[in-house]
Amino acid sequence: MDLRLSARHAAFRDHVLAVLDSNRDKAPTSEHRGLKHPRRLAWQRLLIENGIAARTVPEAYGGFGAPPDILEARIIAEAFASTGLPRPLANQGISMLVPTLLELGTEEQKQTLVRPTLHGEMVWCQGYSEPGSGSDLASLATRAHIDGDDYVINGQKIWTSTAREADMIFCLVRTEADAPKHKGISYLLFSMATPGIEIRPLVDMTGAANFNEVFFTDVRVPRRQIMGAPGEGWAVANATLKHERGMLGDPSATKARFMRLVALMRRETVDGMALMHNPLLRDRLLALQARVFAMQANGLRVTTRQLRNEPAGMPELVVKLQGCELNHEIARLAIDALGELGLLYGDHPQLRDAGEWQQMYMYDLGLIIGGGTAQIQKNIISERGLGLPREPRASGG
Amino acid sequence: MDFALSDDQIAMQASAKRVLERCAPLEAVRKAAARDRGPVNAAAGELAALGVREMLVATDLGGLGLGLLDAAIVQEQCGAAAAPADIIAPSMAVEGLMAAGSRDQQAAWLARVVSGEVRLACAVAERAGARDDAGVRSSASGLSGASVFVLGAADATHVMVADQDGRVHIVAAEGPGVGLRALPAIDEVRVFSRIDLDNARSEALVGENSPGRGVDRMVTVGRLLLAADTLGAAQTMLDRAVAYAQERKQFGRVIGSFQAVKHMCAEMAAELEPCRSLVWHAAHALDEGADEAEVMACLAKAHLAEVGTFIARTATEVHGGMGFTDLLGLHFWFKRIGANRQLLGGPERVRHDAARLQGWV
């Protein structure tokens, strides 16, 4: 066991911290709304140019072009946690689609899609879930048939985050109606401006419409806009989901959130007494701190196992479930600490931290559900991790 | 950076597991609970043969110069076996001597610890909360008072006693004015004792014995190793629950195919897995003298208490009525986890200490 960084990695950490520190004034804040706000895109560009974002994506595709190095990735994540500066863009296009494209995309797809996605200029949405197919995603029913050089898509997606802002969609469709359910699926990439797409916003509990329904009526997509072979879309989708679950439990993001909670409890007072001096709230804080430490240490273990090319096992399997749960618990304590002030929502002089705790408390429940629900995670842990019998498979699969 | 056990540590883990499986199977645990000293001595002998006596002692004092991570690995296996022997008190004692003994005291006492001539118990529980009239006063005529829940006293030759000012003294276990009695406890496999002192002659540690230094180190090390013990015990309970779920049939299928049972197992695994990394990290931080080391040791103790309690209950439940029987013996692990939770401070107390260390109180 040795947690020291090599000279090279220590120098890298110093470089990252120096870049972040000297560009502090350029960081976007909550005032810079909109996925494509120029200030956000400029920040992303600055991070990529300095090798802090898109670090291992080849230069030819718009990344920084460094060789893969898990430890560098970790150092970067920690630098953002410790400085509290806004992280590189981590939307579904960047975190899920780009790694999959690099692994399985055609040269043309990589050439045209990766660069604008990394720079935040091309926003993607994920067209997986359907009204009848959530946890049981492989039962999806949106169809695509071949007509000349095109696929023609008909059907409906739901819970599609950022569909209205998105330029593009990566979408699962059933291309072989008679194949077993995991076999007949294909993975298509197409523009949200394609004729025949209708988007209806779905308001969620935060009051905003973070997700949508998306309807397809005879939507024509050129056949070459497929990733992987026809009928092999399920394997491609699994490659993407792997990246999604990694993104959803990042322990350094949790640590950063915990530190904001500590600051909140030291700053806020009730009856003139700092919340930190309330022994009940403080005890809950410390119980969460133990879990934050545990997930961070688990993260160190995961990183080491990746460095050694060890196969994923229990330390990896628990990250999404435990990480999302812990994030939600941290927000929950913040809400309790705020008490009635936690009811405020929207502009008001007494609103704390721009309402981010209220936002997180609600949105994070969504993240416990999205990307594979907590119950599905438990199925996976008990089956793949503990070797208990598999769930019965539904028809055809 | 490398966050994993070294090859030596993996080998030690395997040897500890092997010898404890050999010398502390369930029958031996059962006999120890019935106060049969045979298995207790056998387990202590096997652990000594592994080198646990000299493990933490510096090489220039005749030891192996290993660290608390090594000790935690061995202690985890003791917990896994619910073994009637452990290295908690001996490790606390060595660390207390290193923290508060003079150079001469370290050399004299540790040489005898390494040879096995001296076996040290630890009477420091009051540092984590004094009950009733417990507490030890030091005066010119010797030590007087009482300390409860002394650890490691069953076969000790000497006891390291913390006085009310936080100074550490060593008394002979059978010296005049020293009374040691085993307490009737729920966890009958290990021995917890009460020491009564009446002007007992003692040797005070006179190194950097600034009040608190030695005793705080002892408590911290004890907390870390109690966490490691619970980690091992909880892992055994989980493993046994999973094994039982794969063989027990009801309604014509193994109970492990019922989702309610699967999810109980998954929840236990999901809670426990990060705990392993937490214990390693805390141990390593203490070895390195890292800034957050004491805080981490406290949080490891508190968190393992919570997760251990959850697993002790849930794993028992997975076994149905069988889990509740004496026959299966699962209760030895249940009680061990419960005892570890309270020793040297329950979770609320330990979290309070962690808050204090961070200036949050």
Ligand SMILES: Cc1cc2nc3c(=O)[nH]c(=O)nc-3n(C[C@H](O)[C@H](O)[C@H](O)COP(=O)(O)OP(=O)(O)OC[C@H]3O[C@@H](n4cnc5c(N)ncnc54)[C@H](O)[C@@H]3O)c2cc1C
């Ligand atoms: C905030 C948010 C954003 C999202 N963004 C997107 C997106 O951009 N693109 C996209 O495609 N999808 C998105 N989703 C959808 C998400 O992936 C699904 O909600 C999720 O997979 C669950 O599907 P469902 O909602 O149909 O619930 P169901 O599958 O109907 O589940 C309902 C309940 O039943 C339980 N359940 C179901 N099957 C089992 C089983 N086998 N064992 C035990 N319990 C089971 C579930 O755990 C849950 O508690 C998003 C969801 C949320 C909340």
